[in-house]
Amino acid sequence: MIPILDLKQEYLELKSEIDAAVERVLSSGGFVGGPEVAALESELAAYLKVPHVVTCGSGTDALFIALRAMGIGPGDEVITTPFTFIATLEAILHAGARPVLVDIDPQHYNLNPARLEAALTPRTRAILPVHLYGQVAPMQEILAFAQRHGLQVLEDAAQAIGARYCASGCQHLGEQAQQGSVPIGDRLSVGRPCNCPQPLAGTLGDAGAFSLYPTKNLGAYGDGGFIATQSESIAEESRLLAAHGSRVRYHHVRAAGYTSRLDALQAAILRVKLPYLETWNARRRQIAQMYHQGLRDRVQVPCEMPYALHIYHQYTVRHPERDRLAAYLKNQGIGSSVHYPVPAHLQPAYRDLAPEGALPAAEAAAREVLSLPMHPFLQEAQVEAVIQAVRSYA
Numbered sequence: 001m002i003p004i005l006d007l008k009q010e011y012l013e014l015k016s017e018i019d020a021a022v023e024r025v026l027s028s029g030g031f032v033g034g035p036e037v038a039a040l041e042s043e044l045a046a047y048l049k050v051p052h053v054v055t056c057g058s059g060t061d062a063l064f065i066a067l068r069a070m071g072i073g074p075g076d077e078v079i080t081t082p083f084t085f086i087a088t089l090e091a092i093l094h095a096g097a098r099p100v101l102v103d104i105d106p107q108h109y110n111l112n113p114a115r116l117e118a119a120l121t122p123r124t125r126a127i128l129p130v131h132l133y134g135q136v137a138p139m140q141e142i143l144a145f146a147q148r149h150g151l152q153v154l155e156d157a158a159q160a161i162g163a164r165y166c167a168s169g170c171q172h173l174g175e176q177a178q179q180g181s182v183p184i185g186d187r188l189s190v191g192r193p194c195n196c197p198q199p200l201a202g203t204l205g206d207a208g209a210f211s212l213y214p215t216k217n218l219g220a221y222g223d224g225g226f227i228a229t230q231s232e233s234i235a236e237e238s239r240l241l242a243a244h245g246s247r248v249r250y251h252h253v254r255a256a257g258y259t260s261r262l263d264a265l266q267a268a269i270l271r272v273k274l275p276y277l278e279t280w281n282a283r284r285r286q287i288a289q290m291y292h293q294g295l296r297d298r299v300q301v302p303c304e305m306p307y308a309l310h311i312y313h314q315y316t317v318r319h320p321e322r323d324r325l326a327a328y329l330k331n332q333g334i335g336s337s338v339h340y341p342v343p344a345h346l347q348p349a350y351r352d353l354a355p356e357g358a359l360p361a362a363e364a365a366a367r368e369v370l371s372l373p374m375h376p377f378l379q380e381a382q383v384e385a386v387i388q389a390v391r392s393y394a
């Protein structure tokens with residue numbers, strides 16, 4: 001069996017370092033917050049090149065705490081995409097605001113900036129783009145629109161830690177940038193850590209929300225998340241909200257705060273993993289290139305946009321007989337997964353957001369996308385086996 005993800009293998013690769021970190025925390029007697037969490041926040045801030053990182057209990061918490069810290073609340077509207085994990089919408093509802101959905105661009109599956117204008121109302125306060133599968137949304141257009149209309153931008157970077165945004169094309173993507181969007185291919189620089197000076201996903205808007213869920217490119221061994229921001233006030237407010245609205249213990253300056261904390265064990269484990277992230281992301285891109293070369297004549301492969309350095313949280317292809325292809329692969333011992341089978345507005349709980357047919361690009365994508373095995377420890381023989389299995393699907 002070739003699973004879509006293999007977290008056990010990752011642990012075995014890092015066992016001695018992880019075990020030492022766990023032992024360090026267990027023998028310290030400090031389990032929530034403390035020096036490990038503070039050190040992780042500094043290291044993440046240095047990696048992302050932002051002044052503030054605030055850790056919290058999950059990516060979902062990071063989203064709604066950031067929204068609240070940005071002053072979003074009841075009566076406000078937040079524009080987002082229907083083609084995402086449901087947490088994006090939950091966060092808007094938890095903040096007391098209303099999600100307003102705009103369709104995706106079928107080329108890259110992210111929010112289509114051309115649709116923003118039609119979604120704007122006097123109550124619109126923010127845009128919440130999602131960097132789906134590890135590719136940054138078209139942020140230049142989104143940020144320009146937000147600026148024109150006085151809106152804030154919170155990035156859902158849950159799937160995109162380490163992804164870059166290169167507005168005018170960066171060195172990695174020089175040729176691609178000049179030629180317009182092309183599927184990932186030979187020109188992509190792969191197999192070595194990325195030193196691209198361009199900004200990272202989650203640092204372009206007012207704030208970025210990240211998930212540290214185990215399956216993410218940087219995953220804890222439990223739940224976790226964080227907010228990255230250039231804004232001191234958003235960081236300060238997020239810190240307050242995540243800790244019961246209190247700066248000084250038993251003194252509460254915000255009502256309805258939360259218990260949303262990262263524990264020291266997770267922080268210590270993440271500190272072991274963070275230095276590997278760039279190499280792991282580069283390996284994902286190398287695997288993506290192999291898939292691309294082996295599959296582009298059989299399925300619709302991901303399209304890497306000229307402004308994006310994709311980090312392939314998922315390698316997601318598209319096929320009109322998606323369910324039959326998935327069943328065929330399963331029979332061949334190959335795991336796959338659908339991200340996501342039902343767009344938000346067609347979920348029973350979210351039917352009031354838009355009628356069926358209103359967001360056709362998202363609806364069509366939900367019927368056809370299929371994610372193939374993708375993690376940095378995939379062997380070439382395994383990648384080749386996946387390619388052969390997809391190719392042999394009649």
Ligand SMILES: Cc1ncc(COP(=O)(O)O)c(C=O)c1O
Nearest residue numbers: 058059060085087158211212213
């Ligand atoms: C796009 C997106 N947003 C938000 C989340 C929520 O993150 P978490 O599971 O850490 O709460 C996820 C996690 O799966 C996600 O993929």
